[in-house]
Amino acid sequence: GDMRDISCDINGGRQVIPCKAEGSQVFIPFSFLEKEFEVSGHLDEKKDTFMWVHSQAKIFRPKGRYNPTGVFTYFENYQVESRDRVKCISGKFGVPISTQWSSQGYFYPIQIAQFGLSHFSKFLVEGEPHRLMIEDGEDIRASWRPSVTLSAVSQDSNDLIVNNVVQMENPGNTTKAFTLRFEDIAGANINSNIKQLVLSWDMKISKCPSKCALKIIVTVLCDSKPYYLHYVNEDFLIDVKDNKHFYYGLGQEMESDWQHVIRDVHIDTQKGLSFKSPSKRSKSHIKIAKSKVVLESFTIHVSPGVTFLLDNLTMSNAEHMAQFYQAADWFVLNQDDMGGWPIPVKRKFSSDFPAVLEPGWNSAMSQGHALSLLSRAYYFSNSSAYKNALVRAISKIFELSGLERGVQTRFLDKYVWYEEYPTTPSSFVLNGFMYALLGLYDLKMVKVSGGVSTKADKLYEEGLQSLKMMLPLFDTGSGTMYDLRHFTVPGVTPNLARIDYHVTHINQLLTFATFEEDPIFKTTAERWIGYTQGIRAPHN
Amino acid sequence: GDMRDISCDINGGRQVIPCKAEGSQVFIPFSFLEKEFEVSGHLDEKKDTFMWVHSQAKIFRPKGRYNPTGVFTYFENYQVESRDRVKCISGKFGVPISTQWSSQGYFYPIQIAQFGLSHFSKFLVEGEPHRLMIEDGEDIRASWRPSVTLSAVSQDSNDLIVNNVVQMENPGNTTKAFTLRFEDIAGANINSNIKQLVLSWDMKISKCPSKCALKIIVTVLCDSKPYYLHYVNEDFLIDVKDNKHFYYGLGQEMESDWQHVIRDVHIDTQKGLSFKSPSKRSKSHIKIAKSKVVLESFTIHVSPGVTFLLDNLTMSNAEHMAQFYQAADWFVLNQDDMGGWPIPVKRKFSSDFPAVLEPGWNSAMSQGHALSLLSRAYYFSNSSAYKNALVRAISKIFELSGLERGVQTRFLDKYVWYEEYPTTPSSFVLNGFMYALLGLYDLKMVKVSGGVSTKADKLYEEGLQSLKMMLPLFDTGSGTMYDLRHFTVPGVTPNLARIDYHVTHINQLLTFATFEEDPIFKTTAERWIGYTQGIRAPHN
C-alpha cells in the first residue's frame, strides 16, 4: 500500500502532529512518543532496527550479602566529584563543594559522605592504585630546577627514624620558583593508558614572615593547550582568570602543621573550565576526557623570606583510601554540639508544598551517610576520633523532631520515620530514609561499644518496621513516589520520582533484600524493576 | 525521503514489531501503542486525520449542587438492566438479578439500589413517560379474543369507589387463551419512534384449584422473527427454549394479593437471547436495537378452574418511578435483623490478596446505596416502611467490623472507613466508601426524626474526615488505585483502578465538591481529570 501523510490530533486538539498512514494502519512519529511517554530509543542503522527502551534505568544487582564494612551499596559506580553540582574540591579539606541549592557553593555533608563512600567502595573494588613516587627526600629524588636542599624532620625528639624532606628557601626579595617537568620523571609514562592524574604531597610552610605567599602551579596540556592549576595559601574555594588559570585555595593556615594535599588535576581542570562566576549562572558543564590531559610541570612559587617543606610528592591514578579518610576527617572536624552537620543553606520546595528549611537544618540522610562513612573509618583505622563522632551522631538527632533540629517524625503518630528533609509538615522522602537506615545498620553491625550499637539497633529496627509498612505508599503501579508530600498536605500534587530516584529506590531495596529476611524487599524491588521496563501493575 | 520498513525491538527483545523509517525519523504503528499504553484513536478518513485519545473517559460534570432528594450523582446516564452482568429482571420483585460473582444469579443489593436510583434519576430528568392505557376495565377497553367479562373489586367493604377489572374464567378442561393484538390498539403506534416497550399491569388469581397454571405470553417481532416472552406463576428466574421462548417466573404466590407487574420487553428479549445455561458459560452478550423490536400480541393462558383478574394494562416508553419503588420495596422486604441486606455469594480476590468474604457479608456500598434509595423513597412517599428501613439500616452495621458482619474498619487505628468489601485484612475500596458517605449524607439531609439523621451526620462527618485525609493515598500521579490492598498486605501488587473506576472516582469527587467547602475535592478531581487526558503529575 501507499504511505500517505496524515495529521494526528492528540486529545482533542491539545496538539496536532504529522503522522503517516498506510491503508487503515496509522504510524506515529517516535519524536512525539519520546516526550509523551518519556521513553527512549535509537536507530541502529546497520541492522535497520530501532531499539526502543522504556527507560535508561541501570539496575545494580548486589553481588552478595551487603557488608557494613564493605562496599557501600553500589557506590563503586559513582564518581561524586565529576557531577555538575560539585563546584570543585576544597583545597583545604579535599572534599567536594556543592552548588545544589546555592550557586556560591557550600559544604554539603550528604555529598561529602557520598564522596568518601564512593572512594572507599572504589578502593575495595579496584584495589591499590598505580602509584609513582616522584620525590620523597630519601631514595627517590626529582630533578628540581633550581635544585633544592634536604632537611631532616622528626615527629618528636625521641623519633629514631629521621625523615628527610625537600626544603625550598627564598632568602631573596622576589618570588623564587622551583620547577620539575614530568617528562623528566623516570617511569612517569605521562602518555600511557593508565593516566596518573592524581597528585598528592605533604607540605608545610616552616618559616614565614608577616605576609607569606605560596603558590604551587601545575601545568597541564589538554589537546596541546596549556592550563594552569594554581594551589595557593588562601581561603577562597576557586577562582578563574582568562579561562586558563584556575585557582584553588589551600587555606591560610598552611604553616601551622603538615598538610596532606590530594589533587585530581583532571577534576581540577574540568571544574576550572566549567567555572562560572555566581553572577553569570549557566548550565553548561564542560567534560574533558582523561586521555586528553597530560601533566607538564609542577612549580612551587615561594615568596620572599619563606621556607617551604615538601615530601612524598606522588602521582597515581587514584587515592581512594586517602580521599575516604579526608571525607571522614571533615565529619570529625565539622560535627556540632548536637552531633550533627547542620546544612548551611535554605531549602525550599515546590510552590504547592508549603515547607521551608532555614539554614542550619540536619538531615537524616547526612546523619545516616555519616554513620556509614565513620563506621567504616572506625572499623579500618580503630581511631577513637571516628568512634567519638559516631557516639555523638546518634546521641540526639535521630530522636528529635525537625522543629528541634532533629530528623524524626511519625506517620500518623504511628510509624517512626527519619527525614531527609525534616519539614513541617513532614515530607517522608523515601531514598533518604533508606540511606538513614543503612547508616544505622552499619553502626549496629560494626558493634561500637558503650551502648552505641545497641541504640543504633533500636533506631534501625523501629525505622525498618516503618519502611516495611509504608513502602507500599510509594508504589504508583508504574513507578514510585519520591516522597509523601501529597499525603501530608492533602490536595498537593504527588511528587513522582524521576527514573534516577526510582532506580535508587530499587537498588536500596535490593540491598536490604540481601540481609533482611522479609520477602517484601525482594518482591517490591522486582515489581519496581518491571516498571522500568514498562510492565505496569495490573488494573482491575 | 523514502519510507522504508524497519524492525522495532521493544525493551531488549520483549517484543519485535514492524515499523517504518524515513531518514532518521522512526514511525511506530498505532496498533502497538494502543496495547502498550492503553490509548485509543480512530482514523477520520474524510479529514485524513487520526483522532488520538488518551482514554475514552466520559466525565459527568455536575450541573449544580448535589441534591439528596434529587438525581443521584450522574445515574440518569445509566441503564443498569442492560448491563451484561444482569442476568434478567426478577418477575417476582421487578429488580435485576446479578451474575457478577455467581453465574447462577442472585439478588445483589448494590445492583438493585443502582437500578432503583437510575430509574429515579431518569424520571427527574425525563419527566412523565409516554404512556398508553390499553385496558382498565372502565372507559378504556381492549379487544380481547375471546371477549372477557368485568368484575368489580374494592379494597374493603367501605370503599365508595368501585373499581372494575377484567375477569378471565376457565370453566373448561383445557387451558383457555385470551389474546389481544397490539395492531388493534388505537394509538399504540407500535412502529413509531418512541418505542413503548414497557408493559405493566395489575393482576391476581382470584380462584385456584389445587394446581393452577397461569402464563402470559407476549409475542414480539425482532427483524420480523418472532420471540415469545412467557410470564408464568413459577419461582424460577429465567429459562429459555429453542432460543425463542423466554420464560420468566412471576412467583407462585400470585393468588394471595394483587401484583403489579412491569416488564420491559426489550430487556426481556435481550436477556433471553443472551441467556446461557450455567453449564455453558460464555461472554457473548447479544444487544438488539429498541427500534427493531415490535410488539405483536399479549395472550393470557388460564388453566382449568382458574379465574384470573387483570387491570390497568399499560404500554409506555418507561416506568421509572414505579421501578424505583419496586427497588425500594425489595429493600424493605429483604432487610435482615441487623438492618442489612446480606450478600449471598462468596467473594474472593486476586491470588495475592488473601481475603475471602463468605456468603452473608454486608457491604458499606449496599448499605449506603440503600440509604440513598430509601431516603428518596421516604421523602417522596412519606411511607413509614421506608423510614423504618432507614432506622434499621444505620442502627448497627456502620459501626461493626467485618468480622461482626459490619462494615467499619480504621486506617492505622485512626481513620474510620466504611468498607465495600469488609475483608480481613481491610481493603479500603474508594468508590464504595464514597457511595457509602453519599448515602449517609442523603439520610442526614432528608432529616429523618428520632436521632436517625443525627447519627447519619456523625457517621458521615467521621468518614468525610477520613476521605479528605486518605484521598492522596489513591493518587498514583497518572491514575488512581482501586483500593489499598497493597498497603494492608505489604508486598501485594497494587490494584490500579481501570479507567471506568477512575472516572467513577472523579465523578464522585465532583459531586462532593458541589456541597463540601474543602477545596481538596475539586482540586483532586481536576488533577484526576488531567490523568484521563494523559497529563501526569510532574516528577522531580
Ligand SMILES: [Ca+2]
Ligand atoms: Ca621523606
Ligand SMILES: [Ca+2]
Ligand atoms: Ca380498573
